[in-house]
Amino acid sequence: MKIEFDISSELDKVIREAASNCEGLRDDFDPQVRQADERFGDFQANGMLSYAKQTGQNPRELAQRLIDALPESNFWETSIAGPGFINFVLSSSFYYKWIEKFGNSSKLRQESRTDKPRKIVIDFSSPNTAKQMHVGHIRSTIIGESLARLLEFQGHEVIRDNHLGDWGTQFGILLYAIKREHISLDDLGPDPIASLENLYRQGTSWTKEDPVCLSQARKELVKLQNGDPENLNLWEKIREISMSSFHSIYKMLGVHFDHSYGESFYRDKVEPIYEKLLKHNICIIDEGALVVFHPEHKRFAKQPFIIRKSDGASNYATTDLATVEFRKKEWNAxxxxxxxxxxxxxxxxxxxxxxxxxxxxxxxxxxxxSHVWFGTILGEDNKAIKTRDGQPVKLIDLLTEATDRAQNMVIEKKPDLELSEVKKRAKKIGLGAVRYADLSQDRTLDYVFAWEKMLAMQGNTAPYLQYAVARIHSIFRKAEIEPLDIPPTSYFPTSESERKLARKLLFFPIVLKQTTKELKPHFLGGYLYELATEFSSFYNQSKVMVEDKNIMHLRLLLCARTLHLMEIGTEILGIETLEEM
RNA sequence: GCUCCUGUAGUUCAAUGGAUAGAACAUUGGUCUCCGGAACCGAAGAUCUGGGUUCGACUCCCAGCGGGAGCGCCA
Incomplete structure (x- = not known):
């Protein structure tokens, strides 16, 4: 067996090869190589059970035959267990060689690169202009950024596009309110976006109370859509004010976009869509609107996809179609x-x-x-947090609270630290905590927004990961050696804590693959937490700086590799690490 | 009404059809002459109910119960 980055796929290859020379096994045999439970080994092949059943053979006998057909190797020990599982326990020398070979950061990055790079557009965050971002926007922003980093890490070309809601009906109301109150957009006070949002709220209540106001607002919207210079100018300014407020949040979160085209960009690109879909008989006119039905689909045979409203206006279905077309034609996505x-x-x-x-x-x-969807953030009433009812938590408030709390913790631990350094650390710790709170759970689940949850800093949290990283840095400072300069050693992972840590390192490629396949960052988050736990355990049980240089160098190597994987992993999640905390 | 998602320790979450369901918080007992205690080691505690498929089910299928969402001119 070769020492490959992804051990499970290499093992799969080796087993299939052996199976091809093995009586009773044919080409359709799938070894089903899995990460094994720690009690049984490192990897296990489960394929015998189902295959033996299908072909009417004895699984244990078949397993034995397969083991006999495997090439001689001092890299593993095999055994048959239970009804016919084949367990592989990798040798210490294999552990060492793998860690040695795929240790440094650039090597790891290189090995993780795909051989089929694709051009991938990620459409995420997408807040509405004229409003502040609230906690409901955090998931798309954080998950999207993380997926972008994940795919970039593997060598794909990623285009980040912020599909802003910048052309909706909210502008009619807002423009009406601005004019009624004679507001100057150049003089909105210290928090322009908040002023706009208040103005919008004010306008909404007017239009709700008085039909005359509503029709005025509609007129403003129509004027805007027909290219009225005054309204267009106001709209442009509103967009600028909004973007600048979004930008300050994106900057805090380390999120950036290649484009922020938004819905307005597609407003003059919808006509050809209607024509084409009509030409191909994909849509029909129904109740005055242009709609698409999918007769073969159990739901969408009757549930319409409205692409042009009965009043002739476009809607988000239309712009989404135009957006696909643009991304295909212009970017070749x-x-x-x-x-x-x-x-x-x-x-x-x-x-x-x-x-x-x-x-x-x-x-x-x-x-x-691909629709990467996530669960709703709920309010305490178990309903989605909404802008209208009650006061939703503003995203900026959440982030500020997070850094404030982290700052208190840092000061408590390190009272003598300079304030600028305190703030620097607090930012990484607090924002990391918020981020991890979201990324560490399956994105498809709803959750009720709770300050304590978003700001948790004990247990399975970002600060725990950061603490492990800081400790490793500390070891290297004390040892006065660089993580990449560790001399070779003849001592291989032997003790329980050494083996457990080494073993965890080996699984990184598998986790990366799973995370990418499902586009679910919590797989990576869970792995990093386990890795950090394994390291902490190792740290307590095995002193690194010991007399025996062989042992010390092996342990330093384990620390260095843990550090690299932790840094790569947290970077993909968007969590910053610290050398000291 | 139709369709989709969801139900795991007291709580918040894990678990590509695999072996004894894994963590965190809370509760609780230890580690405190240690390279950073934001830590480590231990205890106790859970798969909504009933069928089915399978050698094997938290996972797949069916029914029921509970929670949530979507379903014609918002996005």
């Missing part, structure tokens, strides 16, 4: 990933079906369309 709330699943399913038919009719390859 291989894949588009939409990171949105799960409540939009029907919409995207309909969108994807429609695109598929449209492109098939025109005989062009459709990009792979």
């Amino acid at each position: 291989d894949q588009i990933i939409y990171v949105t709330d799960g409540r939009q699943r029907d919409h995207f399913e309909q969108l994807f079906l429609t695109v598929k038919k449209w492109y098939a009719a025109e005989n062009v390859d459709s990009p792979t369309l």
Whole structure:
């Protein structure tokens, strides 16, 4: 067996090869190599059980035959257990060689790169302009950024596109309110976006109370959409004010975009869509609106996908179609990933079906369309946090609270630290905690927003990961050696804590693969937590700086590799690490 | 009404159809001459109910019960 980065796929290859020369096993045999429970070994092949059953053979006998057919190797010990599991226990020398070979950061990055790079557009964050971002926006922003980093890490070309809600009906109301109050957008006070949001709220209540106001607001919207210079100018300023407020949050979170085209960008690109879909008989006119039905689909045979309203106006279905077209034509995207709330699943399913038919009719390859959806953040009433009812927590307040709390903790631990350094650390710790709170759980789950939860800093949290990293840095400072300069050693991972830590390192490629396949960052988060736990345990049981240089160098090597994987992993999640904390 | 998601320790969450369901918080007992105690080691504690498929089910299928969401002109 070769020492490959992804041990499970190498093992799979070796077993299949052996199986091909093995009586009773054919080409369709799937070894089902899995990460094994610690009690049984490092990897296990489960494929015998089902295969033996199907072919009417004895699984244990078959397993024995397969083991006999495996090439001689001093890298593992095999055994048959239970009804026919094959367990592989990797040798200490294998552990050492793997860690030695894939140790340094650049090597790890290189090994993680795909051999088929794709151009992938990630559509995420996408707040509405004229409003502040609130906690409901955090998931798309954080998950999207993390996926972007994950895919970039593997060598894909990622285009981050912030699909702003900058052309909605909210502008009618807002423009009406601005004019009624004779507001100057150049003089909105210290917090312009908050002023705009208040103005919008004010306008909403006016239009609700008085039909005359409502019709005035509608007129302002129509004027805007018809290109009225005054309204267009106001709209542009509102967009600028909004962008600048978004930008300050993105900057804190280390999020950036390549484009922020938004819905307004597509407003003059919808006509051809109607024409094409009509031409291909994909849509029909129904109750005055242009809609798409999918007769083959149990739900969408009757549930319409409205692409043009009965008043002739476009809606988000239209712009989404135009957006796909733009990303395909202009960017030649291989894949588009939409990171949105799960409540939009029907919409995207309909969108994807429609695109598929449209492109098939025109005989062009459709990009792979993926809806990466996440659960709703709920208020205490178990309903989605909404802008209208009550006061939703502003995102900036959450982030500020997080850094404030972290700052108190830092000061408590290190009272003599300079304030600028305190703030620097507090920012990484507090924002890391918020981020990890979201990324460490399966994105498809809803959760009730709770300060304590978002700001937790004990247990399975970002500060725990950061603490492990800081301790490793501390070891290297004390040892006065660089993580990449560790001399070779003849001592291999032997003690329980050494083996357990080494073993955890080996699984990184598998976790990375799973995270990518599912586009679920919590797999990576869970792994990093386990790795940090394994390290902490190792740290307590095995002193690194010992007399015996062989032992010390092996332990330093384990520390160095842990450090690299922790740094790579946290970087993908967007969590910053510290050398001291 | 139709469709989708969801139900795991007291609480918040894990678990590509695999062996004795794994953590955190809270509760509780230890470690305190240690390279950083933001830590480590231990105890106690859970798969909504009933069927089915399978050698094997938290996982897949069916039914029921509980929670949530979507379903024609918001996004």
